[in-house]
Amino acid sequence: MARRGAALELAVLGLLADSPMHGYELRKQVNGLLGWTRLLSYGTLYPCLKQLTRAGFIAADTETTPRGKRPRIVYRLTAEGKEYFTSLLEDGGPSAWDDENFGVRFALFARTSSPTRVRILEGRRSRLEERLENVRTAAATRRERMDAYTRELQRHGLESVEREINWLTELIDRERADAFSEHEDTSTTDKEK
Amino acid sequence: MARRGAALELAVLGLLADSPMHGYELRKQVNGLLGWTRLLSYGTLYPCLKQLTRAGFIAADTETTPRGKRPRIVYRLTAEGKEYFTSLLEDGGPSAWDDENFGVRFALFARTSSPTRVRILEGRRSRLEERLENVRTAAATRRERMDAYTRELQRHGLESVEREINWLTELIDRERADAFSEHEDTSTTDKEK
DNA sequence: TACTCGATGTATCGTACCGATATAGCCGTT
DNA sequence: AACGGCTATATCGGTACGATACATCGAGTA
CATH class of the missing domain: 1.10.10.10 (Winged helix-like DNA-binding domain superfamily/Winged helix DNA-binding domain)
Known part of the structure; x- marks a missing residue:
């Protein structure tokens, strides 16, 4: 499955x-x-x-x-x-x-309800945070034995994930803000095509 | 293969x-x-x-x-x-x-010769630039038909790849600079962070 | 006119990949 | 003494996908 x-x-x-x-x-x-x-x-x-x-x-x-x-x-x-x-x-x-x-889920957000959008965004973020934590702890025990290149790779990878997390956080905030001005009206976000 | x-x-x-x-x-x-x-x-x-x-x-x-x-x-x-x-x-x-x-190749850079390092870095960069170009042109023909979420996804993806390219460029420059001060000494590059 | 090249278009096959799972001893905790 | 979690090796079945084949079309070009 x-x-x-x-x-x-x-x-x-x-x-x-x-x-x-x-x-x-x-x-x-x-x-x-x-x-x-x-x-x-x-x-x-x-x-x-x-x-x-x-x-x-x-x-x-x-x-x-x-x-x-x-x-x-x-x-x-x-x-x-x-x-x-x-x-x-x-x-x-x-x-x-x-x-x-x-990626696909996000691309289809225009057809997805707002609560589900938030759920997916938050789930994705928690998934990435979890991954970040794992790599960080794994790296900590082995930091000294790593050469400069390996450390640079590690640093860059971690930074990418952090950046992704920040992006998600921004989107979640925006989504929540929109929820206020959304009364009953779904067509404003849909852009109806 | x-x-x-x-x-x-x-x-x-x-x-x-x-x-x-x-x-x-x-x-x-x-x-x-x-x-x-x-x-x-x-x-x-x-x-x-x-x-x-x-x-x-x-x-x-x-x-x-x-x-x-x-x-x-x-x-x-x-x-x-x-x-x-x-x-x-x-x-x-x-x-x-x-x-x-x-990723693996990069992690093993400490064991790789400097010319090969540069070759890999540059090859990787060209690969990403090519990919960027493809997506950009594909997006241009379809920009108007895309909803806000799809566009945001597109934007974020493109930004990630650009960031990756900048990282590679930095590394290439650093690699070239090191080549000057590298006489016969390989241990100098190992520490420098 | 004929030739090549790249895009359009449908389709299949073999194999390498990998998630799920089985087994089992060890250790710390409740 | 039971539970869960970590160490450790191993396999199997389903599936994803790269490579490939085939065929038509329009544009360039010689």
Whole structure:
């Protein structure tokens, strides 16, 4: 459980919720969005699409093409898929704090309720703080035996995580501040597309 | 080729070059050093140790234990392993700029020659710059269609990569400056922080 | 016109990876 | 004397994904 593919699944669902698309375009979108970490390959994408189709969450429409040329396959979200997607979105549990999942979850924040947004942000932060603590204590027992380069690597890594934590804290504060001015109105944050 | 396991292989070799160790300790060391990114599991470590043993690069000495208790297995570098290790260290080629490999390569910089250090640093930087460029152009064509959260994610990701690039540039400059004052003396660079 | 090159597009296969899990002795605490 | 946590070795099944194959298209260029 909590497979790596869960993140991709959610990303595909989210992209298709905006508009139907074929595989190649899907890959471009995902890479454009989360591409600074790791690139999505077809070996990952197509099996995922197949599985989602089998589950009935998306449907594949084969384009009618003029000639003997290979038709493109356009995927769209089904009613069940839409339902499944929204249920996934509201799950702000531990799996959403993971490295692989957090990025996708964040990218879909516009479709996520404010309480869930805060839950995910805080969970992610606690996850990183925990990691920071582990590395810090591990380093403390071994600091003297480390050479200058190893120490520099350590320092830089720790700084990156701290910076990430600060970013999250800022976002949480902002989220809480917004909650005041939000009465019953959801459309202000959505920007309705 | 350029398997993910290559990084682990190098890490194990590097750790064992310092002193013999058994598997559990090896795992702790690796996690303490690179643990802020991803944790090493036994399912990865033990097959790696087995393979390195088979290849003759490390040797497994079973500890003599007093009773019927399970003996610990201490691994040490063989002569062939040492040779293999140093040859790997001097390869500053493209595989060393990868996300998975760079951390380990950097941690072993104290054992790496200065030209190779610069080569790796510069290669890594070019790799990140390339990635930055790709995401930037991808984002430019789609900026208007993105909601506030997606844009914030994009911004933060880009900033992280830029920061990483600046760090590398600093290190490269420092490396070049050191090269002047380095006559025949290697021990001067070790202390300086 | 024909050629090359890069982008578009769908698809599969083999293998290396790694999370989960089993086993078990040891030690400190309640 | 029971519990939980740390040390320690080890394997297995599922899955992710890099490499690769195939095919069409438009733009440049010779």
